[in-house]
Each structure stands twice: as C-alpha cells, then as structure tokens.
Amino acid sequence: MKVLVTGATGFIGRQVVRQLREAGVELRLASRHPEKLGPGSETVPMPGFDAPPAAFLALTRDVTDVVHCAGLNNDQGNASEADFLAANAELSARLAQASAEQASGRFIHLSSIRAVIGARVNATIDEDTIPDPQCAYGRSKREAETRVRDAYALHGRSDAAALRLPPVYGPGMKGNLATLMRLADTALPLPTGALTGNRSLLSLSSAAGAVWHLLSHSEPLRPIYDASDMAPVSVAAIVGAFRRGFGRPARLVAVPAGPMRAAAVLLGKRMFWDSMTATQICDPSLLASEGWLPETGTLERLAETARLGNAQSPALR
Known part of the structure; x- marks a missing residue:
C-alpha cells in the first residue's frame, strides 16, 4: 500500500499523516507548502484546480490509495462562492479523475456535515439525510462529493467514499x-x-482513525460515512x-x-x-458497526x- 495524502500540512492532514506513519504505510505527501513537511516521506507540491491533467496523473502515479484532505475551509471569511467551488469541487473532481484512472485502491474524501445542513439548523443526520447545504462552503463540499462519485462511476468503480465530519477539535x-x-x-x-x-464533535485523533479504518477494513466501501464522537x-x-x-x-x-x-x-x-x-x-452508527471506535x-x-x-x-x- 502506498497512500497519497493531499493537504498534508493542514490541521487534519497532519494527523492523518501521523496515523498512517504509525501504521507503517508508505506515503506520498502533497501540499501547497511542501517545504513544511520535513524528511521521512516523498513530498510533492499540490497542483492547483486549474493545473493540466498531466499534473494530476503525475500526482497519483504509483500510489494505491488517496486520502484527499486538501481544500478551502469555511474559516476563510473573505472567500467567494467561486473560490470555494474551485478549491473544493473542481480540485476534488480533477484529483478523482486521475485517481480513478490509475490508482488501484480507495479514495477517501474528507467532507463536512455542512454538505448536508447549515450551521443554524436543528437536526440529527446520518448517511441517508437528504443534503440541503446552506452556505457557499457547504455547497462546494456537496458538489465535491457528487463529482468524486461521478468520476469513479465513469470508470465503473465504487471504491470512493466521502467522510463527513462535524467540527473537529x-x-x-x-x-x-x-x-x-x-x-x-x-x-x-x-x-x-x-x-x-x-x-456532535469529533476529536482530531478519531478523525484520522476513521480515515485509516476506511482505508484498511475489508468490507466494501459505502458512498458516504458520518463520523463523530460517541455522545x-x-x-x-x-x-x-x-x-x-x-x-x-x-x-x-x-x-x-x-x-x-x-x-x-x-x-x-x-x-x-x-x-x-x-x-x-451526527450519527456515527454506520462506521461503528464496521469496527471503528468513536471517542x-x-x-x-x-x-x-x-x-x-x-x-x-x-x-x-
């Protein structure tokens, strides 16, 4: 197994890298700031959403699996709808297209409960909740989920999953x-x-643990998983x-x-x-039923x- 982790210098990406290293996984780390990654793994610059297809094919060449953490977070108050769509939906689609073509393993896409509900909505959600995103960030994450799934379906594959996260601490x-x-x-x-x-919240270590679980467990992937702490x-x-x-x-x-x-x-x-x-x-029952242990x-x-x-x-x- 050789795993590409995008957004490897980000808040969650760093913890995912730590988790996978502890599991003995060979890594390729992609970031807009590869100089921050240090020694110990293969590091490459992360292409922009408008990079040519060859850049994404080079990024995913010789890896088996992909964990896509890169994107524009909703703490960027001056970002426009177009900014979110480019950094989240378009970038995810381009990466998924290359991965579906030549990476033989799984594609785990970190998404958000904002792809389903707005921040001011009272709700209990699970994988069957009908998405109703209510902000530019949420709409871009929902669009990314759809485009990743479509890219894999175009190649007759079903081994891509969106992992929806509540606020991570x-x-x-x-x-x-x-x-x-x-x-x-x-x-x-x-x-x-x-x-x-x-x-519902999710600890940083549990978020990384959920990623490793989806990469390593033997059951077929579902299209969507929700993660959260137990209570x-x-x-x-x-x-x-x-x-x-x-x-x-x-x-x-x-x-x-x-x-x-x-x-x-x-x-x-x-x-x-x-x-x-x-x-x-956020109901984590599906992940838990497959053996993942929530905080x-x-x-x-x-x-x-x-x-x-x-x-x-x-x-x-």
Missing part, C-alpha cells in the same frame, strides 16, 4: 470551537449557561471543559436566552448566536486541548 483548531476556547480563558463569569443546544455535548459543557483545561473556575451564568439573543443581534453576532444554540447531532471522553479531550493550548500559546492568556 484538537491542538491548532480554528473556527467556532477556537473562538469558544478563547472566550473560556478568563476568570470572569461567562453568560453561557443558557447554551444548552447539543452538538453530543452542549455548548455550555464545551466552554466548561475548556475552562477546566485552563484551570479556571466554571462560573457559567444561566442568563435567559432572550436577552442574550437580543445582545447578539445588537452586536451583529446573530448568526454566531444561532449556530451556538442549534442542536446538531467516548469528549469533555476530557476538550479540556486536554485547552491545557495544550495554554502551554503552547501563552498569548491566549
């Missing part, structure tokens, strides 16, 4: 979870006790876990939701408020993430 995370962790690092009371909406947790519990990790007292004040929502609207943070109060549960200690792992961030980034204080 761990050292170096970004997005709303990183914002909540920064907010938690204060001795002042926080009016977060009213944030009782439950959210959802409330936003208030997330903040509380971060505070424990920082060594802060809990001090979470249960301010009524109405005044907090009004304050968020006045501050121009209504979308953030709505996303923090929505209940979004069971979410709050403990969140506290550990804060402790590591505290030690590595004193500026947070």
Whole structure:
C-alpha cells in the first residue's frame, strides 16, 4: 500500500499523516507548502484546480490509495462562492479523475456535515439525510462529493467514499470551537449557561482513525460515512471543559436566552448566536458497526486541548 495524502500540512492532514506513519504505510505527501513537511516521506507540491491533467496523473502515479484532505475551509471569511467551488469541487473532481484512472485502491474524501445542513439548523443526520447545504462552503463540499462519485462511476468503480465530519477539535483548531476556547480563558463569569443546544464533535485523533479504518477494513466501501464522537455535548459543557483545561473556575451564568439573543443581534453576532444554540447531532452508527471506535471522553479531550493550548500559546492568556 502506498497512500497519497493531499493537504498534508493542514490541521487534519497532519494527523492523518501521523496515523498512517504509525501504521507503517508508505506515503506520498502533497501540499501547497511542501517545504513544511520535513524528511521521512516523498513530498510533492499540490497542483492547483486549474493545473493540466498531466499534473494530476503525475500526482497519483504509483500510489494505491488517496486520502484527499486538501481544500478551502469555511474559516476563510473573505472567500467567494467561486473560490470555494474551485478549491473544493473542481480540485476534488480533477484529483478523482486521475485517481480513478490509475490508482488501484480507495479514495477517501474528507467532507463536512455542512454538505448536508447549515450551521443554524436543528437536526440529527446520518448517511441517508437528504443534503440541503446552506452556505457557499457547504455547497462546494456537496458538489465535491457528487463529482468524486461521478468520476469513479465513469470508470465503473465504487471504491470512493466521502467522510463527513462535524467540527473537529484538537491542538491548532480554528473556527467556532477556537473562538469558544478563547472566550473560556478568563476568570470572569461567562453568560453561557443558557447554551444548552447539543452538538456532535469529533476529536482530531478519531478523525484520522476513521480515515485509516476506511482505508484498511475489508468490507466494501459505502458512498458516504458520518463520523463523530460517541455522545453530543452542549455548548455550555464545551466552554466548561475548556475552562477546566485552563484551570479556571466554571462560573457559567444561566442568563435567559432572550436577552442574550437580543445582545447578539445588537452586536451583529446573530448568526454566531444561532449556530451556538442549534442542536446538531451526527450519527456515527454506520462506521461503528464496521469496527471503528468513536471517542467516548469528549469533555476530557476538550479540556486536554485547552491545557495544550495554554502551554503552547501563552498569548491566549
């Protein structure tokens, strides 16, 4: 087995590389910043979405499997719909076309629950949920799923799968979870006790473990898998876990939701408020039924993430 990992210097890509190295897998690592990868594996620059077909054929030549982590994340606030479609859908399609033609093994495409639901929607989702993406990022990830599947179907193959991820936490995370962790690092009371909406999260190590499971398990691939930690947790519990990790007292004040929502609207943070109060549960039963073990200690792992961030980034204080 020789696996191509794209986006190998990214938040999840780095952990995937670590997991595969521990499993003794031969690797080819692709990144827009290959100089950051260091020694130990074959490294190559990641082609852009508009590179010629020959660049993608060269990238996938002599590998058996592909793990596609590269793309444009939804923390890029100034990205346009066209930017997301190019970096996510078009790049994924071009890579899948080359992989389906000459890589004999599996293609694991890291996707997102945003391909299915918006950040402000209350829902429980699984692999059969009808997709209804509601942002440019989500639409681009859904389009990428479709185009990867179509590229493999064109070659009569069914060994490509989309792995949909909820928010992933761990050292170096970004997005709303990183914002909540920064907010938690204060001795002042926080009016977060009213944030009782439950959210599915996924630990960084479990995300990489899910990738290795899909590459190595013997059962035929399904088109879509959802991954998450075993149990959802409330936003208030997330903040509380971060505070424990920082060594802060809990001090979470249960301010009524109405005044907090009004304050968020006045501050121009209504979308953030709505996303923090929505209940979004991701059902990992399919992956678990095939032998993957989801994380069971979410709050403990969140506290550990804060402790590591505290030690590595004193500026947070």
